[in-house]
Amino acid sequence: MSEAWPKMYRSMLPQASAAPVAPAVGTADNMLGARVPPHPRADVHPDASGNAGPVGEGLSVSPNLAALPPSLVPERLRDKRPGARGTNTLRVFRLGNGSFVRATLGSAIELLPTSPKHGVVQPIRPTPIQDYQKELAATQEHWVVDES
Numbered sequence: 001m002s003e004a005w006p007k008m009y010r011s012m013l014p015q016a017s018a019a020p021v022a023p024a025v026g027t028a029d030n031m032l033g034a035r036v037p038p039h040p041r042a043d044v045h046p047d048a049s050g051n052a053g054p055v056g057e058g059l060s061v062s063p064n065l066a067a068l069p070p071s072l073v074p075e076r077l078r079d080k081r082p083g084a085r086g087t088n089t090l091r092v093f094r095l096g097n098g099s100f101v102r103a104t105l106g107s108a109i110e111l112l113p114t115s116p117k118h119g120v121v122q123p124i125r126p127t128p129i130q131d132y133q134k135e136l137a138a139t140q141e142h143w144v145v146d147e148s
Contacts, residue, residue, distance in 0.1 A: 002142035005096030006103050006111045008061035008119060009146065011072040014091050021145050023093050025137045030072070030090055032140055033133050034059050043120075044129070051126040056112060058122035059136055063100035065092060065147070067117040077147055094146035095139060108135045 012023035013030050023032040027039075034043040034052070043059060044052045052058070062068045065081055073084035073092065096105075104110045104124060109132070113119040121139075123132050 002095065002105075002139075003097050005105050005142075006098045006100050006119075007094060007096045008063065008100065008111060008121075009065055009068055009092060009094050010059070010061050010143075011068055011074070011086060011090045011092050012143075013089060015140075021091060022140050023091075023143050025140055027133070032059070032143070033136055034129075036129060044122075044132070046129045047126070049126075050129055051123075052129050052132045053123040053127065054110070054112070054125065056114060056120065056122065058109075058112070058120035058132075061095075061111065061119050061121060062117060063113075063119070068092070074147075080148065091145050092147045093143040095143050105139065106135065108132075109139075 015022045015024040025032045027033045044057045046052050070083035072086050073081040074086050074088045074090045076088050078084045110124050111119050112122050
C-alpha cells in the first residue's frame with residue numbers, strides 16, 4: 001500500500017537501535033510527529049475541542065531531496081544537496097513512490113501539497129490531536145532512508 005502513496009521526503013532523527021533504520025517518533029524537532037503549541041514552531045494548532053485539521057497544517061514534507069531546506073539536510077550530503085548544513089545526526093527518509101499530489105495515506109491522513117516544493121501530512125477530517133499523532137506514528141515502518 002505505501003508504494004502507491006505519494007513520494008515525499010523528510011529529514012528526521014533515526015530511532016535509536018532500530019533495524020532497519022526508522023525515524024524516531026515524537027513531537028520534538030526532526031521527529032515523526034507534529035509539534036503543537038506551546039512549541040514556538042508548532043506544525044498544527046488544535047481547535048478548542050483539541051482537534052487537528054484538515055486546515056493545511058501538519059507534518060512538513062518535500063517532494064525530493066533538493067526541495068528540503070539546506071538547514072535540514074545533513075552536511076555530509078553537500079555533494080547531493082548544495083548548501084546542506086544540517087547536523088549529521090539527521091537522516092533523510094522517503095515515504096511512497098507515487099506523484100507528489102494530494103492523496104490519502106491510509107484511512108485518516110493525507111498529503112496536501114502546499115507548493116511545488118512543500119506539503120503537509122494532515123488529518124482527513126477533524127481528529128483529536130492524540131489520534132493524529134498515532135496515525136503519523138503508524139507510518140514509521142514505511143519510511144526508508146533515501147539519501148541519493
